[in-house]
Amino acid sequence: MNSVTSTDATTPATDFEVHAARGPFNAAFFSVMGPNLEWNLRRHKRRVFADLPRTVVELGSGVGANLRYLPTGSTLVAVEPNPHMHRRLRAAADRAGVRLDLRERGAERTGLPDHSADTVISSLVLCTVREPAEVLAEVRRILRPGGTFRFVEHVAARPGTPTRWLQRALRRPWSWTFEGCSCERDLAAAVRAAGFARVAVEPFRLHTPFVPFNTQIAGVAYA
Secondary structure, three states: OOOOOOOOOEOOOOOOEOOOOHHHHHHHHHHHHHHHHHHHHHHHHHHHOOOOOOEEEEEOOOOOHHHHHOOOOOEEEEEOOOHHHHHHHHHHHHHHOOEEEEEOOOOOOOOOOOOOEEEEEEEOOOOOOOOHHHHHHHHHHHEEEEEEEEEEEEOOOOOOOHHHHHHHHOHHHHHHHOOOOOOOOOHHHHHHOOOOOEEEEEEEEOOOOOHHHOEEEEEEEEO
16 A cells, blocks of 8 residues: 655545544544443443454454454454554554454545445444445445444434534534544435335434533444
């Protein structure tokens, strides 16, 4: 894969900006805060990530938070455009006993063949991409018939609620800090509109100090 040295360059096959400050910050943030986030999300992840196959494609693998849900000896095809995440991701895969096929690409263009994946997973990723519909179309393209897209994502709160007000008030600094992350997307509607054969979605709420992050969904979409 190509290396990126310029602070305003983009990685191959993605519009992701490799930023000299945000990239390292997010890698460090999710390394430090990962255990706390997993503690809050674990029940929902255990449900939707149960019984994963031996090879899984993950969009936005980050520093490897979801490796714990893969069987030892399995393969993770990790689509992760932020090179600052890669060192920690490789180390986490080694500790988990998971073979890592790391691809420095965006979720919009994974480079994988049509109908080549049994399962695609994501967590806290669709909030960061520029066009969720484009990413979901890519997921459908690479999934085999009957394959599953399993996701845990944070979404917009109901209109008129204090959480929704805070999401709107903080949208610009939040987006800048967390690599374009938006707290204002109806991702359940986006997945339902993406053309999957069937979609099951459960909304839930976390209780963390990161209030704009607390409204979430977990679900499975079937190709």
